[in-house]
Amino acid sequence: MLRLLLCLVTVISLTNCQVPPFMEECVNNAYPPPASHKVPTYVVNLDLPAAQRWTHVVKDKGPQIKNLLNEFKSFITDIFHGSQAIVDFIDKAGPLVDETLPQPFADEMRGIANVTGLKLGEIVFFNVFYEFFTVCTSIVAQDPTGKLYHVRNLDFGLFLGWDIKNNTWSVTELLRPMVIMVDFQKGGETVFKSINFAGYVGILTAIKPKLFTLTMNERFNKDGGYIGLLEWIAGQRTGQWMGFLTRNVMEKASSYLEAKVMLQNTEMLAPAYFILGGNATSGPFQQGCVITRAREYPVDVWDMESANGWYILETNYDHWEAPLFLDDRRTPAHHCMGNMTQQGVSIKGLYNVLSSRPVLNKLTTYSALMQVDSGHFEAWLQYCPEPCIPW
């Protein structure tokens, strides 16, 4: 933790000469972004044996997965003053952890390891990583006709290698080429769609067309994920991995309410925020909420009606507490939503909010936009133009 704080201080001192620290804007001309920022789509066939489902994806993206893993490893080796011990531990513990993982995830990871030629431990590690470093902005909003939109920025790579020359985060840069849209199908029909990093089998952003939409934001808490992970390795395995819970929700829940119950009550390895949108907006049935989770129980369920009425917004802080002053994307996002007004709720309007600094920052890998009734889902790689805040 001390080491992380030191990193933070270093980053601030490196960058505050170039970046106006609390610059804030609301852009209105970001949409549509250039076609080159469009995210490619892959179909994943859930009828195939688990070990074969991701073959075509990781055949394309294998080299990028390797680059990213090398970056993770060199970062970890740096933190521990050049010691290889943790990296060795990952290689050795990975297969052991895999034995304990539920199906189909264990087999999916074995298949990915097989195709990429990477060690199983590395693929398991790669999949754990997203439970810890995902800082984001998620918004569910309702347009004047009652249509629900759900959008998010996914910011990833905090503390993971600030590149002084390029003014970028090295992990964030390596992640962008791995962003894909996945169309999960059964019997040739879409069950749900997600935006994933190739090689990751869990879910951070997804839509079940006509029914519900889901995003997950990291919750930093002293009851943190490290403890859950260590307990898991030590054999105490009552909690689920967040990414597996969200994927089970996408596969199995058939309504907003069913999804809400699963996300509230399933014990997890790490705390999290779940942002859930449904398909109904009238009266008491307005369906949008933020579930603030501790590992074992829901700390709070915040409904759209008691938030801003026509929208609900979550970053990485409990909604009843002030965000860390160094990391306030929440207030600027509210400003831009306020400027847009409910009349402006649309793919274009919301993309503009997500493209306004500091909601858009150097960690932002992609913006995803979903409209539940039509099943519309689009995603764009994001690059933050200078001057841009590092997070």
Ligand SMILES: *[C@@H]1O[C@H](CO)[C@@H](O)[C@H](O)[C@H]1NC(C)=O
């Ligand atoms: C690994 O892939 C090969 C083909 O590329 C396949 O024959 C083999 O069964 C796979 N092994 C596992 C454990 O999935």
Ligand SMILES: *[C@@H]1O[C@H](CO)[C@@H](O)[C@H](O)[C@H]1NC(C)=O
């Ligand atoms: C830094 O920027 C240069 C020029 O744009 C590019 O060639 C190089 O690959 C970048 N380095 C990294 C680590 O992204």
Ligand SMILES: *[C@@H]1O[C@H](CO)[C@@H](O)[C@H](O)[C@H]1NC(C)=O
């Ligand atoms: C909304 O979701 C419910 C399940 O909660 C479903 O029965 C209904 O058909 C959906 N409505 C629309 C318009 O798709």
Ligand SMILES: *[C@@H]1O[C@H](CO)[C@@H](O)[C@H](O)[C@H]1NC(C)=O
């Ligand atoms: C509009 O945006 C500006 C700049 O971000 C902000 O100062 C102002 O409060 C916003 N207006 C509303 C109504 O939120």
